[in-house]
Amino acid sequence: MHVKIPVSQLEPGMVLAEDVLRPGGALVAARGTVIAKRHAGLFRLHQVASVLVEPTGGRAGQEPEAPLDPLVLEAARDHLRSRFLFAGIKHPALAELFRLCQPRVARAMVRKKTAFPDPPAPLLPADDQDDETGPLPSPEEIAAADPALVSLPDVFARICEVLNSPVSTASDAARVIGMDQSLAAKLLRLVNSAFYGFPTKVDTLSRAVTIVGSRQLTTLALGISVVSLFRDLPPGLVEVKAVWKHSVACGLAASALAGCAACGRDGMERLFVAGLLHDVGRLVLYRNLPRPSGRALWLARRKNMLLCLAERQVFGFDHATLGGVLLSGWRFPENLIRAVRSHHGPGRPAWTVEPAVVHVADLVVNAMRMGSSGEIFVPPLVPEAFATLGVAPGALGEAMARVDEQVESVLAVFLPDDA
Ligand SMILES: [Fe+2]
Numbered sequence: 331m332h333v334k335i336p337v338s339q340l341e342p343g344m345v346l347a348e349d350v351l352r353p354g355g356a357l358v359a360a361r362g363t364v365i366a367k368r369h370a371g372l373f374r375l376h377q378v379a380s381v382l383v384e385p386t387g388g389r390a391g392q393e394p395e396a397p398l399d400p401l402v403l404e405a406a407r408d409h410l411r412s413r414f415l416f417a418g419i420k421h422p423a424l425a426e427l428f429r430l431c432q433p434r435v436a437r438a439m440v441r442k443k444t445a446f447p448d449p450p451a452p453l454l455p456a457d458d459q460d461d462e463t464g465p466l467p468s469p470e471e472i473a474a475a476d477p478a479l480v481s482l483p484d485v486f487a488r489i490c491e492v493l494n495s496p497v498s499t500a501s502d503a504a505r506v507i508g509m510d511q512s513l514a515a516k517l518l519r520l521v522n523s524a525f526y527g528f529p530t531k532v533d534t535l536s537r538a539v540t541i542v543g544s545r546q547l548t549t550l551a552l553g554i555s556v557v558s559l560f561r562d563l564p565p566g567l568v569e570v571k572a573v574w575k576h577s578v579a580c581g582l583a584a585s586a587l588a589g590c591a592a593c594g595r596d597g598m599e600r601l602f603v604a605g606l607l608h609d610v611g612r613l614v615l616y617r618n619l620p621r622p623s624g625r626a627l628w629l630a631r632r633k634n635m636l637l638c639l640a641e642r643q644v645f646g647f648d649h650a651t652l653g654g655v656l657l658s659g660w661r662f663p664e665n666l667i668r669a670v671r672s673h674h675g676p677g678r679p680a681w682t683v684e685p686a687v688v689h690v691a692d693l694v695v696n697a698m699r700m701g702s703s704g705e706i707f708v709p710p711l712v713p714e715a716f717a718t719l720g721v722a723p724g725a726l727g728e729a730m731a732r733v734d735e736q737v738e739s740v741l742a743v744f745l746p747d748d749a
């Protein structure tokens with residue numbers, strides 16, 4: 331008997347029992363194909379929700395995972411309770427996340443032989459954090475005082491122009507991106523990564539524009555350009571690679587959720603970039619104001635509070651507000667500005683799709699401990715944001731699967747030195 335399984339449960343080594351066709355009828359993968367990591371992304375891209383696989387447990391040459399010791403599962407639950415301290419598990423989406431994370435944490439405990447599988451990075455000594463007084467700059471002053479943030483590379487402004495213009499064409503997009511060789515090379519690496527999982531290599535920019543779409547490609551180019559601005563952080567705060575891992579993971583989770591929500595044609599790329607940049611304000615705080623940032627991190631750990639609240643206490647604003655100011659100054663499209671500025675809560679007016687998706691994606695990757703931008707807790711879920719997505723809690727498992735599958739290969743595009 332063949333087995334029909336959702337794409338999220340596909341695993342390398344499974345064998346397709348029938349051709350996989352996209353909704354229009356074109357062949358995506360033939361019967362007999364041995365599933366590799368890239369296939370799940372490919373199927374999602376073509377809106378394939380489930381596939382038929384051969385029996386034998388569905389896996390060729392792989393042992394099923396050993397059952398977990400109930401005592402380890404219990405230790406994992408205790409560990410997760412502290413991670414979910416502020417989020418709780420009352421909301422069905424949080425209960426689902428907690429359930430999904432428990433075996434992950436238990437396996438990490440077994441693998442790392444410790445009851446503390448993901449300790450946060452050490453901070454500077456506490457007594458070094460209390461001796462700074464005096465007014466700190468506002469978000470606008472921070473953005474205006476840093477020449478690297480004010481005068482961005484020329485190509486960056488042109489990409490924004492193409493994105494903001496309703497009359498720009500595919501050749502405009504290819505021309506602007508082609509002005510920067512390193513940007514074009516990174517973009518092609520991203521197009522050829524597991525992010526899309528295309529079966530054949532895309533080797534020119536014009537072909538990438540044709541296959542992916544000019545708007546989609548230009549949006550991705552914008553994200554790549556910003557990442558290249560932040561390579562290092564002062565010591566003693568948070569590892570820059572951990573921040574980008576959190577950000578790439580958030581982008582992947584957001585784009586997985588984009589398939590479910592009403593996000594439009596370029597939703598997958600737009601939400602990926604929104605997730606990628608959602609904590610960019612934190613990077614600027616760490617880089618430009620390291621001592622007060624250290625104080626905020628220390629305060630959050632010492633007083634057991636959410637980092638967002640500690641930031642507001644130290645700076646008078648949080649990283650989301652600063653991120654919104656930065657993106658406005660760079661003339662980003664309005665929906666990306668809103669996604670970054672409001673991912674911890676929009677105030678008034680109420681939630682819209684982009685901030686709501688990023689809010690939920692951030693929660694997912696914080697629960698997974700996929701990198702970190704400094705927060706050690708799962709942030710609380712705003713039920714209205716989850717309702718805005720219009721998905722069932724089961725969609726969170728799909729988002730986690732996408733992150734697990736793609737995070738390393740996509741991160742390697744953004745941080746090639748660490749690949
Ligand atoms: Fe955030």
Ligand SMILES: [Fe+2]
Pocket residue numbers: 576580608609692703
């Ligand atoms: Fe975040």
